[in-house]
Amino acid sequence: MESLSKNKIKLVRSLQRKKFRDEYGLFVLEGHKSVTEALNHYPELIEFLVSSDDSNMLTENHYFLAESEINEISGLSSGAQWLAVVKKPKIQSINKQHIVVIDGIQDPGNLGTIIRSCDWFGMTEIICSKDTVDCYNRKTVQATMGSIFRVKVEYVDLKRYLESYNHPIYGALMEGENIFKSEVQNKGALVFGNEGNGIREDIQKLITHPIHIPGKGNAESLNVAIAAGIVISEFSKRSML
Amino acid sequence: MESLSKNKIKLVRSLQRKKFRDEYGLFVLEGHKSVTEALNHYPELIEFLVSSDDSNMLTENHYFLAESEINEISGLSSGAQWLAVVKKPKIQSINKQHIVVIDGIQDPGNLGTIIRSCDWFGMTEIICSKDTVDCYNRKTVQATMGSIFRVKVEYVDLKRYLESYNHPIYGALMEGENIFKSEVQNKGALVFGNEGNGIREDIQKLITHPIHIPGKGNAESLNVAIAAGIVISEFSKRSML
Numbered sequence: 001m002e003s004l005s006k007n008k009i010k011l012v013r014s015l016q017r018k019k020f021r022d023e024y025g026l027f028v029l030e031g032h033k034s035v036t037e038a039l040n041h042y043p044e045l046i047e048f049l050v051s052s053d054d055s056n057m058l059t060e061n062h063y064f065l066a067e068s069e070i071n072e073i074s075g076l077s078s079g080a081q082w083l084a085v086v087k088k089p090k091i092q093s094i095n096k097q098h099i100v101v102i103d104g105i106q107d108p109g110n111l112g113t114i115i116r117s118c119d120w121f122g123m124t125e126i127i128c129s130k131d132t133v134d135c136y137n138r139k140t141v142q143a144t145m146g147s148i149f150r151v152k153v154e155y156v157d158l159k160r161y162l163e164s165y166n167h168p169i170y171g172a173l174m175e176g177e178n179i180f181k182s183e184v185q186n187k188g189a190l191v192f193g194n195e196g197n198g199i200r201e202d203i204q205k206l207i208t209h210p211i212h213i214p215g216k217g218n219a220e221s222l223n224v225a226i227a228a229g230i231v232i233s234e235f236s237k238r239s240m241l
Numbered sequence: 242m243e244s245l246s247k248n249k250i251k252l253v254r255s256l257q258r259k260k261f262r263d264e265y266g267l268f269v270l271e272g273h274k275s276v277t278e279a280l281n282h283y284p285e286l287i288e289f290l291v292s293s294d295d296s297n298m299l300t301e302n303h304y305f306l307a308e309s310e311i312n313e314i315s316g317l318s319s320g321a322q323w324l325a326v327v328k329k330p331k332i333q334s335i336n337k338q339h340i341v342v343i344d345g346i347q348d349p350g351n352l353g354t355i356i357r358s359c360d361w362f363g364m365t366e367i368i369c370s371k372d373t374v375d376c377y378n379r380k381t382v383q384a385t386m387g388s389i390f391r392v393k394v395e396y397v398d399l400k401r402y403l404e405s406y407n408h409p410i411y412g413a414l415m416e417g418e419n420i421f422k423s424e425v426q427n428k429g430a431l432v433f434g435n436e437g438n439g440i441r442e443d444i445q446k447l448i449t450h451p452i453h454i455p456g457k458g459n460a461e462s463l464n465v466a467i468a469a470g471i472v473i474s475e476f477s478k479r480s481m482l
Contacts, residue, residue, distance in 0.1 A: 109350060113464045122458035147460050180478050216477065217363035219388050223354045226470035229463070233471050236457065237421050 004050055004063040012050070012073045012085060018134045025088050027136035030080040037146050038084060045149075049084035074138075088136065091152040093125035097187055098235050101169075102128040103158060103203050104194035105224060111135060112143025113225040114192070119147035121236035126151060127189070129158040129203075162206045165189055169208045171199050172227050176210035179231060184238040185209075192228045245291055245304040253291070253314045253326060259375045266329050268377035271321040278387050279325060286390075290325040315379075329377065332393040334366035338428055339476050342410075343369040344399060344444050345435035346465060352376060353384025354466040355433070355473075360388035362477035367392060368430070370399040370444075403447045406430055410449045412440050413468050417451030420472060425479040426450075433469045 014020040015028045026047060029035055035049055039058055048061035052070055065073075067081055074080045093099075100123055105111050111133050118126060126135075133140060135153040144151075162169060168188040191207060193199030199207070213222060213230055222230075255261040256269045267288060270279055276290055280299055289302035293311055306314075308322055315321045334340075341364055346352050352374050359367060367376075374381060376394040385392075403410060409429040432448060434440030440448070454463060454471055463471075 113467060116460055116464055117467050119458045119460035120454075120456040120463050122456065124458070143464070145461065145464075150459050213361075213474065214478075215361040215363065217360045217365070218391050219357055219360035220386065222361050222470070223357055223384070223386075223466075225464075226354060226358050226467060229467035229470050230474050233454065237455075 002063055004065045004069075008048065008050075008063070008085075009065075009069075009073055012083065015085065016138070018137070021088075021134070021136050026085055027088060027141060028074075028138055029084045029086050029141060030074060030082065030138060031142070032082040034142070034146060035082040035084045038086060038149065042086075042089065042149050045087045045089055047085040047087060049082065051082045053081065089149050091124070091150065093152045095122055095124045097239055098123055098232075099125045099127055099189050100228070100232065101158070101162070101189045101191040102126060102132050103191060103199050104129050104197070105132050105192070107195055108133050108137045108139035109143045110195065110223070110225040111137075112140040112148075114228045115140070115144040115151050115153065116147045117225070117229045117232055118151050119144075121232050123232060123236065124151055126153045127158070127161060128153060128155050129200075130155050159202055159206070162189065162191075162203065169206055170211050170231070171204065171207035171209070172212065172231060173199065173204065173207065173210040174212065176212035178214050179211045179234055180214070182209070182211055184235055186239055188235075190228075190231055190235060192224055192231075195224055243304055245306045249289065249291075249304065249326075250306075250310075250314055253324065256326065257379070259378070262329075262375070262377045267326055268329060268382060269315075269379055270325045270327050270382060271315060271323065271379060272383070273323040275383070275387060276323040276325045279327060279390065283327075283330065283390055286328045286330055288326040288328060290323065292323045294322065330390050332365070332391065334393045336363055336365045338480055339364050339473075340366045340368055340430050341469070341473065342399070342403070342430045342432040343367060343373045344432060344440050345370050345438070346373050346433070348436055349374050349378045349380035350384045351436065351464070351466040352378075353381040353386075353389075355469045356381070356385045356392050356394065357388045358466070358470045358473055359392050360385075362473050364473060364477065365392055367394045368399070368402060369394060369396050370441075371396050400443055400447070403430065403432075403444065410447055411452050411472070412445065412448035412450070413453065413472060414440065414445065414448065414451040415453065417453035419455050420452045420475055421455070423450070423452055425476055427480055429476075431469075431472055431476060433465055433472075436465055 052067040293308040
């Protein structure tokens with residue numbers, strides 16, 4: 001197992017920035033579990049991998065780097081002993097029933113968790129507004145727990161996209177209909193908004209089916225990834241019956 | 242508005258550690274919205290507050306500190322311009338129907354989000370194993386979005402606690418019954434386990450009603466805060482009807 005070249009170190013570091021992830025079509029995957037899973041299931045996407053453990057070489061493109069060096073080039077605060085540089089996957093959406101739409105979510109953990117929930121419930125397509133956090137951000141990738149390889153995520157002009165979308169558009173709004181009692185169409189878009197501001201006004205206008213998750217406590221709102229989880233599970237459940 | 246004394250700065254810093262939060266019965270709240278909300282609704286709990294904005298004084302115990310200094314004593318990476326030192330609230334649980342039980346959750350964001358979901362759905366009591374992350378950790382407090390003042394969180398010997406608990410004990414397990422089709426008792430404990438390892442074996446043995454959230458995709462599991470959100474919403478909904 002060779003030591004990682006300076007150029008490759010530079011590449012890994014550059015991938016902390018969206019600009020370079022877009023330019024090279026690559027992103028960084030961290031953690032032993034994630035890296036070995038990717039290697040088992042998506043070997044064609046792995047450019048190279050790096051570990052601080054030099055006892056068993058997993059692939060030709062497996063390099064060695066001391067743990068302190070991996071920590072240094074890693075964008076996450078907690079130390080990763082494994083990382084891989086990976087090609088962005090080209091995913092075909094299988095589920096043609098429901099799509100999930102994200103309007104301006106900023107927290108990478110929230111987006112990653114929503115991608116993971118979509119994968120669990122079999123919704124394979126997410127459409128994001130252009131100002132939504134990048135799905136290849138390291139914290140997002142980490143929160144997806146591998147689902148980044150199975151859910152198609154696209155960034156579009158959301159207003160234009162929804163204006164030409166010909167199915168029901170559901171949106172979680174305070175004054176919406178009780179999600180547990182409302183009718184669920186077999187096709188539709190489920191829209192979730194920004195953490196602080198919710199769904200933007202010009203997108204709200206395009207919502208044909210406002211929905212609401214009824215609470216009986218005192219919190220002002222639910223975390224957006226939780227709200228998305230509940231709505232996605234409800235739609236998945238109903239279209240399963 | 243006075244400048245913050247060295248002793249108070251030292252106090253704020255010490256509260257990054259659980260040991261001192263326990264010793265003093267205090268914790269730190271961050272962000273303008275959280276601090277002013279606490280001041281409006283729980284003024285008796287505020288020891289003092291600090292802001293970098295010296296234009297309007299909110300209370301007698303309002304001190305000034307430059308933004309760079311607040312950042313320096315703050316445990317969060319993102320800069321807080323407001324913080325308050327707050328007494329741990331003494332909360333009476335109102336909901337006697339369902340309690341939420343946490344077995345070893347480590348991520349402060351996950352615990353905080355679960356506290357927020359409990360508050361939304363009106364479940365006012367959470368029982369945690371002693372090795373669960375502290376609910377007064379700054380990241381946990383931040384994720385609760387104020388719900389830390391309304392949901393009672395206790396740390397106990399979980400095995401002993403559940404052994405003497407006389408109602409159904411629901412636990413999210415892979416081989417459990419479909420939560421959407423299973424009967425829901427009006428009283429019971431809902432147990433959620435650690436992010437990586439799930440519910441510990443000796444706690445699993447005490448579960449009387451194993452439940453499961455059915456998925457039809459490919460993810461290995463759901464994030465624990467999402468799973469908790471879905472289960473809590475399901476129990477809340479059913480006991481609302």
